[in-house]
Amino acid sequence: MMRSVKRLLAVRDRIIATQSPLPGEEVALKDALGRYLAAVVPARVAAPPSTCSAMDGFAVRSAEVTGPAELPFHASIYAGASPEPLPIGEAARIFTGAVLPAGSDAVVREESVEIAGDRVRFRAAARPGENVRLAGEDVMAGGEALPAGVRLGARQLALLSAVGVERVEVVRRPRVAVISTGDEVVSRRTPDSNGLAVATLCRQLGADVERVAVRDRLEEVSAVIASAAILNDAVITIGGVSVGERDLVPAALRGLGAELLVHGVPMKPGKPFLFARLDGRPAIGLPGSPSACLVAFEVFARPLLLTMAGSAAPFRRALPLRLTEPASGKPGRARLLWARLSPGGEVAPLGRDTAQVRGPALADALLAVGADQGELPAGAEVTAWLLDDAW
DSSP: OOHHHHHHHHHHHHHHTTOOOOOEEEEEGGGOTTOBBSSOEEOSSOBSSSOEESSSEEEEOGGGOSSSEEEEEEEEEOTTOOOOOOOTTOEEEEOTTOBOOTTOOEEEEGGGEEEETTEEEESSOOOTTTTEEOTTSSBOTTSEEEOTTOBOOHHHHHHHHHTTOOEEEEEOOOEEEEEEEOHHHHTTSSOOHHHHHHHHHHHHTTOEEEEEEEOSOHHHHHHHHHHHHHHOSEEEEESOOSSSTTOOHHHHHHHTTOEEEEEOOSEESOTTOEEEEETTEEEEEEOSSHHHHHHHIIIIIHHHHHHHHTOSOOSOOEEEEEBSSOBOOOSSSEEEEEEEEOTTSOEEEOOOOTTOSHHHHHOSEEEEEOTTOOSBOTTOEEEEEEOTTOO
16 A cells, blocks of 8 residues: 555544544344444354254254165144254154254255155265254354444344344444534525534444534634534534634634644645544544545544444455546645445546535545555546445
């Protein structure tokens, strides 16, 4: 990875190091969708709970079917039944998921047998353990079902249900205030698309979001930030973080006694990004230009909020991919470019203007380009962060 991008990620890592996961709380499994586990979840019962058949077929003693053989039919065993032991020298028809009868150690699939009246003819030898799922083969009772930090989606909830878990300890949802600054936003001369985007991104991460807009008045910006810091776990401001006459967020934070840890980062777009700690809470200042706002959120705010929410995997997946067409640009700062994946696993950049809104809307990847790299030719390899929540 390019040194300039590594330096950028080092800033990100220093920011994340200031934050620990929020406290945990216990919730019912039905209410846990999208939450992050605060602790390891042990299995209450094994999965599968009993040794069972992996397919439809016939349960046998493998020692009695060492080659082509014929055995009398004993009984049919369905899922959910408690079967009697298998008599010596007999075969039982069994269905997928049904408990294997005591005495049997193999299941011969239905396609490999012939049924003639009350006799079952086997064409080939049965192997011990064939088509059998052992009790606890997937998860032993008392063993780890899922580790801490896992996000609970449909597949994870299905696993926990299968091992008898009814309640889990999850990290409390972060409460986040999203504050859009600017007279033009308050007057609605400019649509607050940034505020909507950032609030939605926070909700996608599992946060409860309060959204407000404030005029370019230092006392008003200070009052809104102070109030938000009392009621929320994190404060995100949008706009007002550069060095212009109406960029009031840094002064407001200093006036409130915040510790400014980062103000300005060597990347394009998103250079004015700000990070501070206010009364022990993170205060994140995003630039006002749409693309810069969303890039800064991706690089810094998203992993910080995921860490707060308890995620063990706060970073986007990164892959080396090749460009389908040239990417223009000048060296000087690390660049982040919105891009679209092709069916062949390549990427095409989607513009470079910091004010663009369509590029981010169409993107399913963000490309990290080093500060020493200017225009990149088609076929050049780039690091692509995959935006898994893209349509």
